[in-house]
Amino acid sequence: MAELTDTEAKPTRAYVIHPDLGRARTQRREPEHALAEAVALALALPGIEMVGSEVTNLREPNPGKLFGKGKLAEIKQRLEAEEVELVLVDGPVTPVQQRNLEKEWGVKLLDRTGLILEIFADRARTREGVLQVELAALSYQRTRLVRAWTHLERQRGGLGFVGGPGETQIEADRRAIDEQMTRLRRQLERVVKTRTLHRAARAKVPYPIVALVGYTNAGKSTLFNRMTGAEVFAKDMLFATLDPTMRAIRLPDAGGGGAGRKIILSDTVGFISDLPTELVAAFRATLEEVLEADLILHVRDISHPETEEQAADVAEILDSLGVDEDVAAIEVWNKIDALGPDTRAALRRTDARTEGVQAVSALSGEGLEDLIAAIDRTLGEALDEERVAEELMLDFADGRARAWLHEAGVVEAEEAGEDGLHLRLRWTARQKGAFEAFTGAERAEEDEDPDDRRPSGWHPAD
Template sequence: MAEPAPTEANPTRAYVIHPDLGHARIQRREPERALAEAVALAHALPGIEMVGEEVARLREPNPGSLFGKGKLAEIGERLEAAEVELVLIDGPVTPVQQRNLEDRWKVKLLDRTGLILEIFADRARTREGVLQVELAALSYQRTRLVRAWTHLERQRGGLGFVGGPGETQIEADRRAIDEQMTRLRRQLQRVVRTRSLHRAARARVPYPIVALVGYTNAGKSTLFNRLTGAEVMAKDMLFATLDPTMRAIRLPDAGGGSSGRKIILSDTVGFISDLPTELVAAFRATLEEVLEADLILHVRDISHPETEEQAADVADILENLGVAEDVELIEVWNKIDSLSGETRAALRRTDARTEGVQAVSALSGEGLQDLTAAIEAHLTRALDEARIHDTVILPFTDGRRRAWLHDAGVVEREETTEDGLRLHLSWTERQKSAFASLGAKSEDS
């Protein structure tokens, strides 16, 4: 009989352990702060009651059980006393180590990858997000297959008279997982094709894309909601946002009015250190807007004690995603409302004299007017530098394409000829490609 799922009324008692290798540690973070992040990750799971946490210092990881005999017994006593049901190890745990630890401590155990997968599985909402999580989970589960069964004798295929011996239970389970992963990939391909159609439709909208990226819980969704008036889930919780959200907004003009440039703003999943490789691959599609962005807003929680380390993790992931170095980027130093007045004022002075930095509070709205002005300035510079000059001739009856060009703000002048309207344009390659998808013809000036 299956165990009941944890609920708020029946929570699972959990304990978090951060293994620290001391001099061998290559992570950017101090172990106590890494533990704090792991605890925050645990709190992001529903139905969890935290009953303890600790940094476990190790000289060398034991290949069979991660911890040595003394440490195993010491931790085991604490787990038994606290009646722990789930242990979360903030780091990689091999399948053999996981099996041995669960047997020794009589608990369920998740490593960092398993924990993040559980959170993603709980939060994914779109069809693509759900499929990607399932695919990543199966990939992870496949690596967890170890010889833990007592029924490892060969299963004979058919009647057993033809062919060799059958397959072990592990091989059968691995084959079942492979078949399920193949089915999921087929479903995902269909969903991705649908997304590509939506993306092609968006491409015909001649507005630049501005993508929000940043470490998880940096305040991206709060900033997105403040700028767009949307109601995307924004909580003080890791991975509050998983599925990408896009909105078209109009930036304020120089006088603070509502007649500025129109852009598409994209909110994305938060990054985190040591993001499971399965999820980096699985969620690449949800980060397509970042790869296609004209401008990236790197949102940082500037009040966090390890904001520099978090920024470095984000930079690493952007590089791994293949984001071009020439893409314009603004660092948005968010959550200045959490700082003292003196520190906040100093940061505002720094952003005033530093190119590509804006200090803001998405919660209170402080600094957002300067941020939108900086977005406009960056886009103007980037797009104007990339503009090309063309001439397009449209029939007099082609009001739709003419309106598209004027709405995009690319028409320098317009002339009436015997053949139709001749429009002299200054536009980007993106706008030219979007216009070409409408079926119009252009001739180079």
């Protein structure tokens, strides 16, 4: 990938081109909106100074240089006038086209895949996220070894009589990349094992998971912060969030007043159309909470001119990730504060009549109480949470199990007897299953020899 200027150094002067195939194009987006998104993507990179952008009509992409001779000269003139250093092409560019365009225009060039990879590389924070992005970047670079670096011109393959210039060096570069990819995959295997343990730990938590998903810059992190009181980085910028963030919160009691249901809220990376295939694994790794969620909040920027197209992209990605169609979902029509008062009022009336839709402003808080009530109601229906009364007895030594039950809010009464603690509980099947998973893990940790004695734990009272 191109090496971009450090943020503390002089900004890199960038120019964005969106090639429009006209009637031949299969994209659902209008070219002007696609260009605006590409510019926003470019501005998400540090150290970028945007000096211009344009939509370029293409009847037929040139296999060697993407654009025709006249258009090449026309764009070159603009790039030279603006002293452009980096051109971002919003679409796929083959290695040969990239090499020829860089030579023709005398600039560095990134296609859409390279640009998104650069953003992910800059934003990834978790160990797995960093490894996945590095692996994706190497996979992308491997396909671009055709590029004419100067050191390739000095070598020939074989004995020097056959083969083109640079074959020996290209093979050496390819081999070095393959070796590095193998090392990264081994490291990822270890990280994945750790993540599996974390997932098992989450299974012991008695609270449902509510995952925020949506197109990038739909306002998920702002809504997350509003609901949790957290300070997750939120900015009007594409891919402001890359690594997943989770917070446990307690919803207000639906009946009014006190504390209600406790949930885990998860903020995730924003979706985007034409996600690079190299990044699918890295993208999927950030969405595990979505795959395990009890409720999905699909946050939409309802003020965006292509909100329907963005929603369709999100639906396609959720389907490709294997998200169960039966998982409960609420569409959150966000950013109603950006609409006129009449439109905003109409949307609030629509959400009142439409099941599974809530119109809100994460920025101002408008509609948030109705959204929280809808979350509580939908979770109750989705989890079929009938609470049953049950009596349990714990050994006096089982302090962690007792603390778990009280933290979950399922203890109605507690009394100490000669044989242990007698507790009267009222809980759901989900909470009971989570408690069993918790105490099972406790036993595994405490007992080296399971046949030595029956481990301390919980058991139904007689």
